[in-house]
Every structure is written in structure tokens, then in C-alpha cells.
Amino acid sequence: MIETLLFGFIKLLLVILVMLWIIIGVSIIYRRRRTRKLQLIETTFADVISKFLYPLPGENIDHIYIQRRFRKIGVIDSKPKNVQYLIDLMIRTQRSLLGINYEKLVILFTQIPPYGASASKINSRKWYIKARGIREIYEMNQIRYVKQIIKESNNVNIYVRREAQIALVIFLGWESLRFLSYLKRKMTLWQQIKIVEKLHDLHPKPNLKYLQRAYGSDKTYANELVMRIIRKFNLITEIDYILKHIDNFNFETRESAIYCISSFYLSEEQLIVLKEKFFNIPKTAQQILLMKYIDKISFEKDLVFYKKLLNSSNELISLSSAEILWNNGFQEEVQEFYYGQYSRHPINVLDSV
Amino acid sequence: MKKALVIQEDIIIQKILERLIISNNYQCRAISTLKDLEIEDQQQNFDIIISDILFEGISPLDFVFQIQEVILHKSLIIVTNMGQFKIRMKILASKKVDGFFAVPLDLNLIENLIAR
Numbered sequence: 001m002i003e004t005l006l007f008g009f010i011k012l013l014l015v016i017l018v019m020l021w022i023i024i025g026v027s028i029i030y031r032r033r034r035t036r037k038l039q040l041i042e043t044t045f046a047d048v049i050s051k052f053l054y055p056l057p058g059e060n061i062d063h064i065y066i067q068r069r070f071r072k073i074g075v076i077d078s079k080p081k082n083v084q085y086l087i088d089l090m091i092r093t094q095r096s097l098l099g100i101n102y103e104k105l106v107i108l109f110t111q112i113p114p115y116g117a118s119a120s121k122i123n124s125r126k127w128y129i130k131a132r133g134i135r136e137i138y139e140m141n142q143i144r145y146v147k148q149i150i151k152e153s154n155n156v157n158i159y160v161r162r163e164a165q166i167a168l169v170i171f172l173g174w175e176s177l178r179f180l181s182y183l184k185r186k187m188t189l190w191q192q193i194k195i196v197e198k199l200h201d202l203h204p205k206p207n208l209k210y211l212q213r214a215y216g217s218d219k220t221y222a223n224e225l226v227m228r229i230i231r232k233f234n235l236i237t238e239i240d241y242i243l244k245h246i247d248n249f250n251f252e253t254r255e256s257a258i259y260c261i262s263s264f265y266l267s268e269e270q271l272i273v274l275k276e277k278f279f280n281i282p283k284t285a286q287q288i289l290l291m292k293y294i295d296k297i298s299f300e301k302d303l304v305f306y307k308k309l310l311n312s313s314n315e316l317i318s319l320s321s322a323e324i325l326w327n328n329g330f331q332e333e334v335q336e337f338y339y340g341q342y343s344r345h346p347i348n349v350l351d352s353v
Numbered sequence: 354m355k356k357a358l359v360i361q362e363d364i365i366i367q368k369i370l371e372r373l374i375i376s377n378n379y380q381c382r383a384i385s386t387l388k389d390l391e392i393e394d395q396q397q398n399f400d401i402i403i404s405d406i407l408f409e410g411i412s413p414l415d416f417v418f419q420i421q422e423v424i425l426h427k428s429l430i431i432v433t434n435m436g437q438f439k440i441r442m443k444i445l446a447s448k449k450v451d452g453f454f455a456v457p458l459d460l461n462l463i464e465n466l467i468a469r
Contacts, residue, residue, distance in 0.1 A: 046368035053460075054372035093365050099459035101369075 037074065038085055044073050045089045052108060053101050063111040070112065083114040091139045106141050119145050127157040134160070138167040146171050154184050162191050169195050173203035174210040177229075180222045181214065187221040196228045206233045215241060223248070224256040231260040239264050243273055246290075247280035254281065258289050265297050275305055288320050295324045303330065310337050356397055357467070358424065359383040360404040361432070366456070370403055370432065373460055377467055387423065399426040401467055406444065407435045417449050430466060432458065 048069050052061045075082045094105050109115070118140070121133025134152060137145050149171075152164035165187070168176040187195075214226050223245055230238045242264075245257040266274060274294065281287050291309070295301070301324070309321035310333070322334045357379040361367035364385070371383040379400070384390060386408060404420060406413035413435060420429060428451040431444060436455020445453055452466055 042364055046365040049365065050368035050372040053369060054376040056372075056376060089365065096363075096366060096456045096458070097369075097460065098457045099461055101460055102457075 037082070040073055041075065041082060041085055042089060044069055045086065045093075049093060049105070053104060063108065066108070066112050075114070077114075083117050087114060087117060087136055087140075091136065094140055109140050110142060110144070118142070119148065122148050122152065127155075127160050130155070131157070131159045131163045134163040134167050138163075138170045141170075143171050150179070153179060154182075156185075158185075158188070161185060162194075165191065166194060166198060169198045170202060173199065174207035177210045177214045177226075180225065181217045181219075183219065183222070187225065189224075192221065192225045192228055195225065196232050199229065200232055206235060208235070208238070211235075211238070220248075220250045220253050223253055227256050227260040231263050234263070236264065239266065239270060243270060243277070246274060247277040251283065254283070254286055258286055258293070262293050271298065275302070284314055284316050287317060291317070291320050291324065295328075301325070301328050301330070303333070306330075307333065310334070354378065354380045355400040357381045357401045357403065358394070358397075358399045358426070360385070360387065360402065360420075362386060362405060362408070363434075366432065369460070370463070373464060374401075374403070374467060377464065379467070387419070390423070395424060397425065399424065401428050401430065402426045403430045403432055403463070405433045406431055406440070407433055413440055414443055414447065417444055417447060421449055430454070430463065432456070432463070 048061070048066050051059065052066065055061050070086065073082075075086050077083065090105075090109050094102065094109070097105065118133045118136035119142075121129050121136070122145070124130050124133065130152065134149055137149065146168070149164050149167045152160055153168060155161040155164065165176075165183075168179060211226065211229060214222060217223065217226075227242050227245065229235075230242060239261070242257050242261045245253050246261065248254050248257065261274075271294070274290070278287060278290055278294075281290070294305075303325075306321050306325050309317050310325065312318050312321070322337065325331075326334050355378070357374045359367055359370045359374065359381060361370060361383070362385050367383050367385065371381050374381040382394060384394075402420065402424065404416075406416050408416055411419065413433075417429070417431075420426075429449060430452040431450050432454045434456045441453050441455070444450055452463070454463065
């Protein structure tokens with residue numbers, strides 16, 4: 001009885017083993033074929049694109065010829081993996097070239113399959129396909145889909161709206177700032193930095209008209225983004241906007257304002273405004289940061305301002321002010337303040353005894 | 354006819370460079386790595402070599418020196434993804450190359466060089 005059971009068990013194990021071998025074999029064959037197929041697509045793509053960019057005399061390489069070559073190697077709608085691989089190759093090639101060849105490729109990629117493949121991804125329900133579609137569109141500089149992308153800039157998914165917003169900056173440059181007021185969802189710090197960097201790389205000439213239109217926005221992330229742009233592009237004429245937000249009620253906005261203003265030198269009038277706003281800031285750490293900044297940019301130290309801070313009820317502010325005064329040659333004022341404390345609060349030694 | 358050699362692992366860049374050179378009336382041989390080099394190739398004196406510098410098992414600068422030793426040529430142009438400032442400076446300082454282009458690049462610049 002036991003022998004029969006054991007024999008049955010061994011048979012079962014053998015069957016499983018054979019099945020595993022078959023699966024491994026099929027997988028190896030599939031992978032080999034797939035690799036060969038991808039190599040064929042890459043080689044054909046390289047051949048076709050090189051012929052298209054540099055045709056020899058008598059060669060007529062038009063988009064119909066290119067379409068036929070791709071269709072022949074299986075880049076067709078019914079094989080989406082092949083189509084995706086071709087899109088990846090297109091993006092890779094476009095990233096490698098500049099000048100007239102880049103322009104030629106942008107036009108070519110609107111004419112050959114898989115035209116519309118990336119655009120159709122925007123309509124997908126899955127967020128990762130949608131985001132990928134948007135990314136492909138801006139990587140391939142297909143500006144004609146910009147209207148569809150604008151709709152996605154308020155998408156619920158952070159990755160989709162992130163890609164959409166970057167696409168808008170790439171396609172529209174400074175003009176994309178006019179959408180800032182219409183954004184309904186929060187923009188993370190990382191996203192703000194990405195937008196500023198893209199704007200700086202691709203549209204280095206500032207257009208203040210669109211920037212100033214964004215000033216009216218009441219969204220904190222919009223204010224922060226605008227301030228970061230002012231800092232990145234060193235827009236001296238727009239410093240007042242940063243000054244306006246130095247004593248903002250929102251901690252993050254104040255933090256951005258202090259960070260952004262630190263890269264500028266201020267006029268006398270602006271410095272007066274900054275000193276007035278200094279007293280409205282509720283956080284000591286931010287006040288100390290500003291004190292150091294004011295000290296750095298002031299040629300003549302404002303003794304009245306620092307003495308006022310020295311007498312502040314906040315010990316940290318008082319100490320920072322003392323440090324600044326001491327380092328700038330006002331040791332007497334500092335000594336007078338600290339010795340004065342003893343006379344104000346005399347220690348009655350006899351009483352304590 | 355002038356002779357050129359292209360050494361690029363990236364098949365797309367390799368093919369594009371090959372066509373660019375052929376359209377400028379050169380006879381062109383394109384290979385992926387130095388391993389693909391044949392004995393006949395080493396006996397040639399190439400007018401121009403356009404090569405990458407990023408290959409497995411060899412540093413960029415050593416690769417440039419190796420080309421100097423292995424293949425006879427008149428001028429060497431580097432086209433590479435590895436365009437870091439330090440590498441560029443090191444390779445240009447070796448005075449073994451006639452041009453250094455980092456991807457993304459405008460191929461018109463190379464065309465101007467080879468059409469001289």
C-alpha cells in the first residue's frame with residue numbers, strides 16, 4: 001500500500017519536474033526569439049533613419065518606404081510591445097541629435113507609425129500608461145497634442161499631473177505660467193524645482209508678462225514657484241514680489257521667500273520694508289535667518305534696528321543680535337546691555353543667606 | 354577614395370555616422386568594438402576615425418591611446434555619451450584627438466570637419 005503511494009508520489013514529482021523543464025525550455029526559446037526580434041527592429045530602425053537623414057544620390061526615402069520597412073518586421077498595431085520598443089528607439093534617437101536632423105526627426109515621427117500611439121495612451125484609465133504617454137509626447141516634441149495634455153494638468157494622480165505640467169512648460173515655456181492660477185491640486189517642492197529647471201534649460205529668456213500674470217494667484221504653491229523662478233532667473237525688478245511674501249501666514253511660503261531673497265542684494269527702500277516685515281514673522285528660526293541675511297547685505301549696520309532686537313524678549317533673537325553687533329565693532333553696546341541686566345535684577349546675597 | 358572607420362556600440366549612432374561619412378564620398382567601415390577589427394583593417398591607413406570612448410574593460414583615456422597604437426590614422430574624432438567635463442579635458446589634453454563631441458550633438462559640426 002505504502003509502496004503504491006510512494007510510487008504515485010514519485011510519478012507526480014516527475015510530472016512536475018518535466019513540466020518545469022518544458023516551461024524553462026519555452027521561456028528560453030521565447031526570450032531568444034524576442035531578443036532577436038528586438039535586435040532586428042533596432043537594426044532596421046538604425047538603417048532606415050540613417051538613410052532618411054543622409055540619402056545617397058538617387059535614393060528616395062519617404063515615409064511610405066519607412067512605414068513598409070517597419071510593417072515588414074512586425075511593427076503593427078496588433079503587436080503593441082513592438083510598437084512600444086520602436087517608440088523608445090525614436091525617443092533615444094531624438095535625444096541624441098540636435099540641429100536640422102532633430103527637426104527632420106520631429107516631422108518624420110508625426111508621419112510614420114506609431115503616430116498617435118502615445119496620444120492614445122493619454123485616454124487610458126491606468127495612470128502609469130497615461131503618464132508614460134504624456135512623457136513620450138514631450139520627449140518627441142509632438143506639440144500638436146498640447147490641448148489634450150492641458151486637461152491632465154489637474155489630474156487626481158500626482159504622476160500624471162506632474163508629467164502634464166512639465167509637458168506644458170516644455171511646449172509653451174513662459175506662457176504655461178498662465179495656467180498656474182487654474183491648478184487645483186498641490187504642487188510638491190520637487191515638482192516646482194523640476195519646472196524651474198526645465199524653464200531655465202529650454203526657455204532661458206524671461207517673459208515677465210506671463211510671470212506677472214501669475215502674481216494674482218492665491219495658491220501657496222503658485223507663490224512659491226513664482227519666487228523660485230524670480231531667484232533662478234535673477235529677476236532684480238521682481239524682488240518686491242518676494243518681499244511681499246516674507247511675512248506670509250504660511251510657514252512654507254515664508255521659508256521659500258527667505259531662501260529666494262537670500263540670493264539678492266536689496267535697495268535701501270527694500271531693506272526698510274524687509275526690516276518692518278521682520279517683526280511680523282512668528283518663527284524665531286526664520287527671524288534669525290533673516291537677521292544674518294540683513295547683516296550680510298548691509299554696508300552700514302542699522303544700530304537702532306539691532307538695539308531693538310537686542311532688547312527683545314526672545315533670548316535667541318537677543319543673542320543673535322548681540323553676536324552681529326559684537327562682530328561689527330559694537331562691543332560697548334553689547335557689554336552695556338548685558339551689564340545692565342545685573343543692575344536691573346540685583347542679587348540680594350544676604351536675603352538668600 | 355578616402356577611408357574612414359566608425360567605432361560605436363550604439364547601432365543607431367553608428368549607422369547614422371556611417372551614412373554621413375559615405376555621403377561625403379568616403380569609404381566607410383563601421384564596427385561596434387575594437388574586437389570586431391580585422392587584420393586587414395589594421396593594415397589600412399584611415400583618413401579619419403570616429404569613435405566612442407565608453408567600452409567595457411578599458412578606461413576612456415586608455416582607449417584613445419590604444420587606438421593610437423593599434424590603428425594607423427590621420428585624425429581621430431570622439432563622439433560619445435560620456436561628455437563629462439573632466440573626461441573631455443583629460444582627452445583633449447592628451448592631444449591625440451582632433452575633436453570631441455558629446456551626445457546630443459549637431460552632426461553638421463562633424464560634417465564640416467570631415468569635409469575639409
